[in-house]
Amino acid sequence: MxxxxxxxxxxxxxxxxxxxxxxxxxxxxxxxxxxxxxxxxxxxxxxxxxxxxxxxxxxxxxxxxxxxKETGTLATFAVVNVNFANRVIDLPYVTAEVVFDGADTTTMVLLRGVAPEETRMGMRVKAHWIPKEEWDYSLANIDYVEPIDEPDADYDSYKDLV
Ligand SMILES: [Zn+2]
Incomplete structure (x- = not known):
């Protein structure tokens, strides 16, 4: 069999x-x-x-x-343990829904610079852009977000976006 x-x-x-x-x-x-x-x-x-x-x-x-602004709050996230066929990133990795400062909606972006098990809602993060000479008409110009040294945001500030 x-x-x-x-x-x-x-x-x-x-x-x-x-x-x-x-x-x-x-x-x-x-x-x-x-x-x-x-x-x-x-x-x-x-x-x-x-x-x-x-x-x-x-x-x-x-x-x-x-x-x-390029800074924002991690409203929610997912730990990815299975890669897409044509996208190879070291597993596991984290996709985050970030509320960038000044916005009232979330943007999905890759999170780097913190282990998946240490990732938490409310983390303060900052956008990391791809090299300027590669910028295009695309949100992919924001390569990922990474944690910054700021206290976590209050849950009430992003609870409606979770
Ligand atoms: Zn409206």
């Missing part, structure tokens, strides 16, 4: 073209220049980062641009 099948590898290819809207394009241009720009909803006043066209809660179009 053979061993049970525990996984399969299948070749798959997906070609697509992404066309961002006006607001998202402006946000991507900003990040290519090293700025993190969000947009504030005129109704609920929440700041969305990355920038998008309108508020998903209020349906309002955004008008105000807000500069987001």
């Amino acid at each position: 053979s061993d049970p099948v525990t996984g399969i590898t299948t070749p798959i290819r997906l070609d697509y073209r992404y066309t961002p809207g006006r607001t998202t394009s402006e946000g991507l241009k900003a990040i290519k220049e090293g700025r993190m720009e969000g947009r504030r909803c005129p109704s609920c006043r929440k700041v969305y980062f990355p920038a998008r066209g309108g508020c998903s809660m209020c349906g309002q179009e955004f008008a105000e641009t807000v500069l987001i």
Whole structure:
């Protein structure tokens, strides 16, 4: 009797073209220049980062641009123990949902500089960018976040984003 099948590898290819809207394009241009720009909803006043066209809660179009800081709070995270087929990172690693300072939404980014078992919600972190000459119209310009020497944020400050 053979061993049970525990996984399969299948070749798959997906070609697509992404066309961002006006607001998202402006946000991507900003990040290519090293700025993190969000947009504030005129109704609920929440700041969305990355920038998008309108508020998903209020349906309002955004008008105000807000500069987001490179520091933030780790709202939640996942320890990854299985690599993707084409993405090889030493296991285990941590993906984090970070509320960058000035934003009211989370951004998923890789966490480095702390062991998975020492990672905790509320940790204060800072973005680490890829080399400037490699910056593109992409959030991938932020390579990862790493802990900074600041006290953890109060749970109440990010509890709605967990
Ligand atoms: Zn709103």
